[in-house]
Amino acid sequence: MNLYRERSLIIFIIIVFCGTLISAQNLTPKIIGGFNVSTIDDFKHQVSLRDASHESSTFGSGHICGGSLINYDTVLTAAHCVHDGDRYLSPAYYMAVMGNLDLFVRDSNTVVRRVIKVIGHRKYDPDSFINDIALLKLNAPVPKDHPTAQPIRLSKTEARPGINCQSSGWGSIQYEENARAVRGLMAVNITINSKYDCNRRESHAGSVIRGQFCAGPFSGGKDTCQGDSGGPFACNGVLVGITSHGYECGLPNYPGIYMDVGYYRDWIAAANSAISSLSNLIVLIAILLILSIF
Ligand SMILES: *[C@@H]1O[C@H](CO)[C@@H](O)[C@H](O)[C@H]1NC(C)=O
Numbered sequence: 001m002n003l004y005r006e007r008s009l010i011i012f013i014i015i016v017f018c019g020t021l022i023s024a025q026n027l028t029p030k031i032i033g034g035f036n037v038s039t040i041d042d043f044k045h046q047v048s049l050r051d052a053s054h055e056s057s058t059f060g061s062g063h064i065c066g067g068s069l070i071n072y073d074t075v076l077t078a079a080h081c082v083h084d085g086d087r088y089l090s091p092a093y094y095m096a097v098m099g100n101l102d103l104f105v106r107d108s109n110t111v112v113r114r115v116i117k118v119i120g121h122r123k124y125d126p127d128s129f130i131n132d133i134a135l136l137k138l139n140a141p142v143p144k145d146h147p148t149a150q151p152i153r154l155s156k157t158e159a160r161p162g163i164n165c166q167s168s169g170w171g172s173i174q175y176e177e178n179a180r181a182v183r184g185l186m187a188v189n190i191t192i193n194s195k196y197d198c199n200r201r202e203s204h205a206g207s208v209i210r211g212q213f214c215a216g217p218f219s220g221g222k223d224t225c226q227g228d229s230g231g232p233f234a235c236n237g238v239l240v241g242i243t244s245h246g247y248e249c250g251l252p253n254y255p256g257i258y259m260d261v262g263y264y265r266d267w268i269a270a271a272n273s274a275i276s277s278l279s280n281l282i283v284l285i286a287i288l289l290i291l292s293i294f
Pocket residue numbers: 034035036184
């Protein structure tokens with residue numbers, strides 16, 4: 001099944017329907033028109049979000065989405081990566097992997113974490129991709145002095161047209177039985193377009209709403225694609241977007257659509273504090289339990 005070649009206006013995002021596997025045969029890089037990232041320096045925030053049950057066979061084979069490390073124990077991704085179209089899935093499904101350019105390598109730099117909490121936007125709509133944003137809490141923080149995995153700063157302002165940015169990812173769902181190919185991180189340099197241009201009739205025709213932007217040339221050829229979803233869209237070392245969806249990939253007139261991190265900064269802050277108050281509560285309960293024993 002080659003989803004990218006379907007001519008219908010099927011949105012390319014990958015949804016994990018309760019662990020139902022969508023298999024992609026195609027291992028070619030799915031960042032369209034991009035380049036192989038040669039050093040991790042600018043991509044230490046890049047996360048590979050994986051289906052934990054699929055990781056047992058081959059390390060890297062469970063890759064489903066990208067993500068960005070935004071705190072030592074928090075990953076920002078797209079809601080559709082952790083939602084089955086009906087509800088958010090259990091955190092137990094997911095694993096977050098960081099620290100390496102190669103999806104399949106596990107070495108001393110590789111950070112592997114379980115996801116212990118999924119906080120997805122309550123008003124995420126799978127049909128329109130409105131509010132396609134989610135926060136994941138990891139079971140343990142990444143060490144602060146880790147050489148190749150570090151959080152990225154969030155944009156405080158909404159995305160502005162004309163800025164040059166980079167979108168990155170491994171860009172394929174790695175559900176193949178024998179997915180052992182070397183898979184290096186890819187990135188593409190693209191520019192944020194004005195909402196007016198995104199929403200022209202011959203382009204996205206009004207479907208790029210508040211909280212979203214489109215980026216990439218209208219001539220096509222440079223884009224994110226399947227499996228890049230949830231991943232970072234960074235401009236000068238600041239996270240400005242989350243890869244969300246599009247019509248196929250790299251098609252003329254259809255630049256990819258991203259969630260605007262600056263627009264969602266209050267939601268992100270609230271979700272963040274919900275996560276930390278949760279862990280504070282757990283600590284408090286633990287302390288009370290210990291005190292009651294003595
Ligand atoms: C990226 O690297 C792979 C494997 O080394 C190579 O096959 C591919 O042509 C490279 N792609 C680009 C765009 O440089």
